[in-house]
Structures are given as C-alpha cells and as structure tokens.
Amino acid sequence: MNILKIISTAVLLILGSGHAYADVDLPTKFSNQGSIGNTRHNLTQRQASGGGPNGVNMDPYRNDYVEVCVYCHTPHGAATTVSLPLWNRTMKATSYTTYSQLGTTSLTQPVSQPGINSLSCLSCHDGQTAVDSIINMPGSGRYLASQEASQNDAFLNAWTNTRGPDAGVHGKLSLGECLSCHNPAAGFVGAGAPDFTIADIGTDLRNDHPVGIVFPPSSGPGTDFNTPAGVKGTTRYFDSNGNGNMDSGDVRIYDTAGAVKVECASCHDPHGVPSAGPGTTFKPTFLRVTNTGSALCLTCHIK
Ligand code: HEC
Ligand code: HEC
Ligand code: HEC
Ligand code: HEC
Ligand code: HEC
Numbered sequence: 001m002n003i004l005k006i007i008s009t010a011v012l013l014i015l016g017s018g019h020a021y022a023d024v025d026l027p028t029k030f031s032n033q034g035s036i037g038n039t040r041h042n043l044t045q046r047q048a049s050g051g052g053p054n055g056v057n058m059d060p061y062r063n064d065y066v067e068v069c070v071y072c073h074t075p076h077g078a079a080t081t082v083s084l085p086l087w088n089r090t091m092k093a094t095s096y097t098t099y100s101q102l103g104t105t106s107l108t109q110p111v112s113q114p115g116i117n118s119l120s121c122l123s124c125h126d127g128q129t130a131v132d133s134i135i136n137m138p139g140s141g142r143y144l145a146s147q148e149a150s151q152n153d154a155f156l157n158a159w160t161n162t163r164g165p166d167a168g169v170h171g172k173l174s175l176g177e178c179l180s181c182h183n184p185a186a187g188f189v190g191a192g193a194p195d196f197t198i199a200d201i202g203t204d205l206r207n208d209h210p211v212g213i214v215f216p217p218s219s220g221p222g223t224d225f226n227t228p229a230g231v232k233g234t235t236r237y238f239d240s241n242g243n244g245n246m247d248s249g250d251v252r253i254y255d256t257a258g259a260v261k262v263e264c265a266s267c268h269d270p271h272g273v274p275s276a277g278p279g280t281t282f283k284p285t286f287l288r289v290t291n292t293g294s295a296l297c298l299t300c301h302i303k
Pocket of ligand 3: 071196
C-alpha cells in the first residue's frame with residue numbers, strides 16, 4: 001500500500017513550508033492549548049475548538065473517527081493483554097535495536113526492549129502500524145478482538161468518513177506513507193504539510209535517549225542522579241511542586257517487569273501539559289518539564 005500511488009487523488013494542497021526551531025514546537029495550526037483535542041495528537045486533524053488544520057487533506061489516508069481519545073483509548077472492548085489504560089490500539093510484536101547495541105561503555109544500567117509504556121507511543125511512532133489501527137471503532141458492532149495483535153485493513157475499511165473522502169489506505173508514520181507528504185523531499189505533493197521525518201522514530205532506537213533502561217538504584221547527593229522520592233503504586237516520580245500528587249508535570253519512572261525504568265512518558269505526556277496553570281499553552285513537544293536550561297534533563301541527571 002503505497003500512498004504515492006493514489007497521491008493524484010489528493011486534494012486541497014495548501015501552500016506553505018515548515019521549519020524546525022530549537023526549544024519551541026514545530027510550526028502547527030493547532031492552538032496547543034486546553035486539551036489534547038487542540039494538539040497534534042488529535043488524529044482527526046480537526047481542532048476540537050474550531051480552526052486548526054484542514055483535516056480533509058488527511059481523510060484519504062486514515063479513518064476520521066470524529067472522536068479524539070478513540071485512536072488510543074476505548075470505554076469498552078479495550079485490549080486485555082497489555083497493562084495500559086483502556087488501550088484501544090493494535091500492538092504489533094516488534095523487535096527494536098536498543099541504545100545498548102550502540103556499544104556505549106558509559107552506561108551503568110541494563111537496557112531492555114522498550115517497556116509497555118514506550119510501546120504505547122511506538123505503536124504509532126515506530127512506523128509499523130497505521131495511526132488509525134484500533135480495536136474498537138466508535139459505534140456498536142465495530143469491534144474486532146484480533147485487531148489487538150495485528151492490523152486488519154478489511155476491518156478498518158468498513159469505516160465511513162463523514163466529513164470527507166473515505167480512507168483508501170491506512171497510513172503509518174513512515175516513508176512512503178504519511179511521510180509521502182510530511183517530508184521536505186516530498187516536493188509539490190507535500191506542499192503545506194509540516195515535516196514529520198524526525199517523529200518517524202522507526203525500530204532502531206540507538207540514536208534516541210535510552211528507554212527500557214533501569215533507573216540507577218543509588219541516587220541522591222554525591223551520585224549522578226537525583227532521587228524520585230514520590231511513590232504512586234509501582235511508579236516513582238519527581239514531585240516538582242511538593243503536593244504529594246503525581247501531576248502531569250512530574251517526571252516519572254515506570255515499573256516495567258519489576259524494575260523501575262525510564263520510558264517515553266517519563267519525559268512526555270501525550271495529552272500535553274499546560275506551561276503555567278490550567279488553560280495556558282502546552283509545553284513544547286508534549287514535554288512534562290520545559291527543557292529551557294536543560295531543566296528536564298537536570299530533573300534526573302546531576303551534571
Ligand atoms: C497528500 C498529502 C498528505 C498525506 C499523505 C498526509 N498528510 Fe497530513 N497534512 C497534509 C497537509 C497539506 C497538511 C496541512 C493542512 C493545513 O495546513 O491546513 C497536513 C496537516 C497534518 C497535521 C496537522 C499539522 C499541524 O500541526 O498543523 C497532522 C497532525 C497530519 N497532517 C498528520 C498526518 C498523518 C498522521 C498522516 C498519515 C495517516 C498524514 N498526515 C498524511 C498533507 C498530507
Ligand atoms: C495519542 C494517544 C492518546 C490519546 C489520543 C489519548 N491518550 Fe490518554 N493516554 C495515552 C497514554 C500512552 C497513556 C498512558 C500514560 C502513562 O502511562 O503515563 C494515557 C493515559 C490516560 C489516562 C490515565 C493516566 C493519566 O494520565 O491520567 C487517562 C485518564 C487518559 N489517558 C484519558 C484520555 C482522554 C480522556 C483522552 C481524549 C480526550 C485521551 N486520553 C487521549 C495516550 C493517549
Ligand atoms: C495514535 C498514534 C500516536 C500515538 C499512540 C502517539 N503518537 Fe505522538 N504523534 C502522532 C502523530 C500523528 C503526530 C504528529 C506528526 C508528527 O509530529 O510526527 C505525533 C507527534 C508527536 C510529537 C511531536 C509534537 C510536536 O509538536 O512536535 C511528540 C513529542 C510525540 N508525538 C510523542 C508521543 C509520545 C511520547 C507518545 C506516547 C506516550 C505518543 N506520541 C503516542 C501519533 C501518535
Ligand atoms: C529523557 C527524556 C526523553 C525520553 C525518555 C523520550 N523523549 Fe522524546 N523528546 C525529548 C525532548 C527533550 C524532546 C524535544 C526535542 C528535542 O530536543 O529533540 C523530544 C522530542 C520528541 C519528539 C519530536 C521530534 C523531535 O525530536 O523533536 C518525538 C516524536 C518524541 N520525542 C517521541 C518520543 C518517544 C516515542 C519516546 C520513547 C521511545 C521518547 N520520545 C522518549 C525527551 C525525551
Ligand atoms: C527520567 C529520568 C531522565 C531524564 C529526564 C533524562 N535522563 Fe538521561 N538517562 C537517564 C538514565 C536512567 C540513564 C542511564 C544511566 C546509566 O545507565 O548509567 C540516562 C542516560 C543518559 C546518557 C548516557 C548514555 C550513555 O551512553 O552512557 C546521556 C548522555 C543522557 N542520559 C542525557 C540526557 C539528556 C540530554 C536529557 C535531557 C534531554 C536526559 N538525559 C534526561 C535518565 C534520565
């Protein structure tokens with residue numbers, strides 16, 4: 001399924017170009033304020049509060065479920081084999097090349113395959129599974145248990161887009177799929193589509209901050225790491241405001257198979273974290289702590 005084959009049917013290419021900036025968000029038409037519905041993680045590509053990007057550009061390439069949460073969560077019929085909250089996504093078994101395979105000698109802790117928390121993100125960001133590949137589509141009788149482990153295009157094709165053309169393909173975050181347009185090399189077909197190449201993480205994690213890595217058991221003054229003193233269930237967190245709650249702005253270390261490990265959502269909250277209290281613009285790149293002055297890094301590292 002190559003999107004390029006049907007690109008001639010693409011509609012409404014809007015002129016413009018994306019540039020990447022350090023320490024701020026990539027240019028976006030979403031307001032990045034108030035709700036995940038106003039961020040890039042709204043996979044309907046139609047801003048919940050009105051305005052925003054023109055989602056009809058994307059309709060041929062992914063189902064528009066009209067709802068925001070459903071691309072990741074479902075109230076019923078959620079995945080039963082993964083411990084993620086009411087998880088609605090296909091989790092394709094995938095083997096990753098880990099950071100440890102870089103041959104680094106400075107790591108003191110073991111690195112494993114990404115833990116379940118990281119796999120939630122990688123279910124889109126590794127480019128192996130369509131962004132619209134879910135177990136339970138909105139409405140009754142649109143559930144397929146086997147979707148939990150493998151993407152079934154016939155099932156996904158049964159969906160009818162109500163706000164634009166039906167999806168002819170179910171695009172992944174990879175070259176030749178969503179990146180047919182979201183890529184500076186895309187030429188005119190990609191006109192107006194922001195560059196997403198950096199978010200196409202793939203299955204080789206050697207050039208990414210290690211995930212599935214054990215947090216050093218020895219921490220605090222005199223060591224290389226601060227101590228995540230907050231404890232919630234099996235997760236530990238840095239209680240940035242000292243209120244005893246694990247807030248979305250608190251960096252956290254997840255319990256993965258009995259060991260506390262750094263995973264994707266240690267640093268990121270996929271729902272967005274307000275920068276200065278409710279209703280304010282979200283911190284860039286879904287980060288829990290804005291990285292100005294490397295504040296995110298220095299939450300864990302003593303350097
Ligand atoms: C045919 C080209 C094309 C393809 C293929 C395509 N897009 Fe887009 N996409 C666009 C264009 C053009 C825009 C800009 C719309 C606008 O500015 O109103 C856009 C905008 C977006 C935005 C909003 C960007 C922002 O923050 O303002 C997201 C998110 C997005 N696309 C995701 C996807 C995903 C996910 C896929 C694959 C399932 C995909 N796109 C496939 C052309 C495409
Ligand atoms: C792009 C995927 C994605 C979307 C869309 C999404 N979530 Fe989540 N959500 C996650 C992930 C991943 C976790 C697990 C995070 C963790 O383990 O810290 C989560 C956790 C949660 C949790 C439990 C932990 C917490 O942070 O409170 C709630 C509640 C939740 N989501 C509600 C929602 C609602 C409501 C929506 C829609 C308005 C939504 N989510 C949309 C990915 C998503
Ligand atoms: C349902 C698919 C899906 C899931 C699950 C998902 N993402 Fe995304 N994410 C996207 C899409 C689509 C975009 C927009 C295109 C892009 O920037 O690559 C995006 C963008 C991002 C961005 C860039 C935002 C920006 O403004 O530059 C970050 C950071 C991100 N995701 C992190 C995460 C993390 C961390 C998780 C897991 C906790 C996660 N994502 C889960 C689909 C997903
Ligand atoms: C140790 C903290 C940390 C962890 C763990 C982490 N990230 Fe990030 N991530 C960042 C920071 C900081 C940025 C901001 C942009 C930058 O500096 O590249 C970022 C940026 C991104 C982006 C936007 C593209 C970019 O490079 O700007 C995506 C997508 C993303 N992360 C996804 C993930 C996924 C998926 C995982 C798990 C496999 C993950 N991140 C794990 C800190 C982290
Ligand atoms: C959630 C805690 C946490 C955050 C936040 C964090 N790190 Fe790390 N980082 C770790 C852990 C744990 C290790 C593994 C340490 C070890 O094995 O000795 C690590 C390893 C590293 C390494 C060493 C890799 C090697 O090959 O030895 C570097 C460099 C690094 N982090 C940089 C950063 C930067 C830069 C940031 C901010 C963008 C950051 N870290 C944010 C926890 C974190």
